[in-house]
Amino acid sequence: MIREMSESRDRVARQALEMFAEQSYDAVSMRDLGQALNMQAPSIYSHFPSKESLLLSTLAPLLDGLDEVFAEVPAAPVSADQRREWLHRWVSVLITHRLASRVAMYDRAVMGNPVLQPRMWNMHERLLQALAAFGVTEHALANAVIGGVSLPIHAQNLGVDVGELTVDRAVDLAERLIVAAHTP
Secondary structure (H helix, E strand, O other): HHHHHHHHHHHHHHHHHHHHHHHHHOOOHHHHHHHHHOOHHHHHHHOOOOHHHHHHHHHHHHHHHHHHHHHHOHHHOEEEEHHHHHHHHHHHHHHHHHHHHHHHHHHHHHHOOHHHHHHHHHHHHHHHHHHHHHOOOOOOHHHHHHHHHHHHHHHHHHHHOOOOOHHHHHHHHHHHHHHHHHHO
């Protein structure tokens, strides 16, 4: 019985994440979610006490994964191999949790959420600190690196064809941007 509840809860969270990524958090009602799952909305509440708790649950794996990556930023000075290894871990988390990443980056409800907003700002600051350890100290250049890495991950959402996405392709792009940041 417990396993069935867990499987049902996971199914609700997966469907919600897909719908949030496609339509936005605010556009998806619990009734819409229930219809997509062929279940009554009150059944969803047996797994998640609120729509907000459902949002938090869908983003938790991404945010927890990023917390782990940010806890392992190498101390400066950073070798090219250390930088590449860390970038690989960061990009891998973003790609593994692509839908959650899309919701976290593009959905206004995330930045308006009192639980998620401070955590998202903290993650952004930690990412800027990591890039500073790699020598990218100018804020505009750091944001260019972040955007450059994010583009291939979210290209589908933007209607841009960047070909097959791999972690190595995204890391190569980040590397090129970081090297360019050091070039006068």
